[in-house]
Amino acid sequence: MEKAKLTYNGMTHEMPVLVGTEGEKGIDISKLRQVMNLITLDVGYQNTGSCTSSITFIDGDLGILRYRGIPIEELAENGSFSEVAYLLIYGNLPNKAEQQLFSQRLTQNSMIHEEMMRFFDGFPPTAHPMAILATMVNSMSVYYTDYFTEDFQADTFDLMAASLISRIRTIAAYSYKHSIGHPHVYPKRDLKYASNFLYMMFDSPVNPYVPDPDIERALSILLILHADHEQNCSTSTVRLVGSSMANLYASICAGICALWGPLHGGANQKVIEMLDEINKKNLSIKNCIDSAKDKNSKFRLFGFGHRVYKNYDPRAKILKQYCETIFKKYYYDDPLLAIAMELEEAALKDSFFIERKLYPNVDFYSGILYRMIGIPTNMFTVMFAIGRLPGMIAQWKEMHDSVPHKIGRPRQIYTGSNLRHYVPLDER
Numbered sequence: 001m002e003k004a005k006l007t008y009n010g011m012t013h014e015m016p017v018l019v020g021t022e023g024e025k026g027i028d029i030s031k032l033r034q035v036m037n038l039i040t041l042d043v044g045y046q047n048t049g050s051c052t053s054s055i056t057f058i059d060g061d062l063g064i065l066r067y068r069g070i071p072i073e074e075l076a077e078n079g080s081f082s083e084v085a086y087l088l089i090y091g092n093l094p095n096k097a098e099q100q101l102f103s104q105r106l107t108q109n110s111m112i113h114e115e116m117m118r119f120f121d122g123f124p125p126t127a128h129p130m131a132i133l134a135t136m137v138n139s140m141s142v143y144y145t146d147y148f149t150e151d152f153q154a155d156t157f158d159l160m161a162a163s164l165i166s167r168i169r170t171i172a173a174y175s176y177k178h179s180i181g182h183p184h185v186y187p188k189r190d191l192k193y194a195s196n197f198l199y200m201m202f203d204s205p206v207n208p209y210v211p212d213p214d215i216e217r218a219l220s221i222l223l224i225l226h227a228d229h230e231q232n233c234s235t236s237t238v239r240l241v242g243s244s245m246a247n248l249y250a251s252i253c254a255g256i257c258a259l260w261g262p263l264h265g266g267a268n269q270k271v272i273e274m275l276d277e278i279n280k281k282n283l284s285i286k287n288c289i290d291s292a293k294d295k296n297s298k299f300r301l302f303g304f305g306h307r308v309y310k311n312y313d314p315r316a317k318i319l320k321q322y323c324e325t326i327f328k329k330y331y332y333d334d335p336l337l338a339i340a341m342e343l344e345e346a347a348l349k350d351s352f353f354i355e356r357k358l359y360p361n362v363d364f365y366s367g368i369l370y371r372m373i374g375i376p377t378n379m380f381t382v383m384f385a386i387g388r389l390p391g392m393i394a395q396w397k398e399m400h401d402s403v404p405h406k407i408g409r410p411r412q413i414y415t416g417s418n419l420r421h422y423v424p425l426d427e428r
């Protein structure tokens with residue numbers, strides 16, 4: 001075991017250095033406060049690991065992403081979303097029997113309780129679908145009580161996981177139908193995951209949904225690419241909330257809320273709004289790049305930059321290629337793709353972006369593909385949540401499987417007032 005030494009105030013503390021299976025190294029500081037009465041401070045956890053994990057590996061410098069050791073490129077090329085979800089949660093790709101049981105569970109749990117449907121009557125049609133999603137997911141704990149447990153039990157976990165993965169799709173589609181004043185469409189038992197979602201989204205009594213294998217594949221690829229990303233903001237939220245022994249639904253609800261932020265999962269909606277504004281106002285690419293570099297300007301190049309990737313986000317690379325391929329095949333033209341590519345080309349030549357290693361991230365091209373599929377812009381982050389759900393569930397399970405189980409409770413450095421006393425109102 002390698003060691004690291006910290007010397008301070010005449011004391012030296014030796015700390016073990018953990019080496020991961022891909023050679024990553026971390027100093028275990030778990031005894032630091034006890035031995036040296038010191039804590040570390042790392043705003044934004046830029047250098048701090050919260051756990052060990054065997055789910056997802058990212059090499060930010062090389063632009064590598066693997067789920068349970070399998071490269072994202074191979075999963076996007078060959079996998080289905082349900083088998084990737086199984087891989088993340090249970091550690092291996094399912095065999096035929098496991099896949100069949102998992103698919104059955106997804107089918108059996110695809111409808112939402114009729115009493116939950118009444119929730120939609122309470123939401124205004126303009127309600128943001130992320131607000132609806134978080135509300136409905138948290139409410140699942142009061143409707144699906146037959147296999148609901150606060151703590152982690154393997155058999156109930158399997159059903160709660162399948163219930164969430166299947167129903168999140170139904171809730172999302174219903175929120176769209178509610179927003180356009182159309183009747184909800186019930187899921188079909190003979191449709192696969194992505195197809196069933198698109199059916200619930202776009203079928204209507206007057207316009208039957210016409211399945212398109214290419215579009216359904218495009219959605220599956222989007223969901224696979226979003227399925228997990230190790231300890232990002234929202235997944236860390238799921239782990240932290242779950243560490244208090246809050247139930248799975250409550251923990252996922254918290255993760256959905258964290259994902260909503262425009263610096264995180266909400267960026268895909270911001271990217272399209274940014275590209276749309278450039279297109280509508282015919283803004284110059286050079287001016288946009290200059291504004292993105294100007295600290296005083298409000299303009300930020302959404303879809304660019306990443307805490308971990310200091311090279312091209314492999315997901316963005318796959319999405320960019322897929323957009324070009326499928327747009328050619330369908331003779332589909334979206335001016336926003338050309339603008340995105342021009343922005344990327346200009347940024348990647350600019351020293352400000354080069355010095356800071358800012359590259360397109362998963363959100364830069366995903367919205368352009370969602371647009372082609374027909375997903376409304378305000379649902380893009382909901383799509384991110386649907387894709388990311390298996391990863392959140394897998395990380396929640398891994399946290400519960402970890403020994404010892406510790407509630408997450410960071411420390412702080414206090415910088416407020418020193419001791420002072422209460423002063424009565426008439427003396428202030």
Ligand code: SDX
Nearest residue numbers: 229232263264265267292301302303304305306307356361
């Ligand atoms: C996701 O963590 C994950 O894995 C997330 C995710 C996942 O799958 O879960 O990958 C999904 O959230 C992708 C990121 C989506 N967000 C955006 O596209 C929003 C735009 N990007 C930035 O806000 C930013 O890059 C972050 C939030 C993504 C990362 O922030 P960091 O790591 O805290 O970096 P930073 O803000 O400290 O930036 C470092 C420098 C700064 O300049 P200086 O102070 O050094 O002069 O880079 C600049 C920043 O101003 N910078 C940008 C920029 N991103 C960073 N400048 C212009 N445009 C940008 N997009």
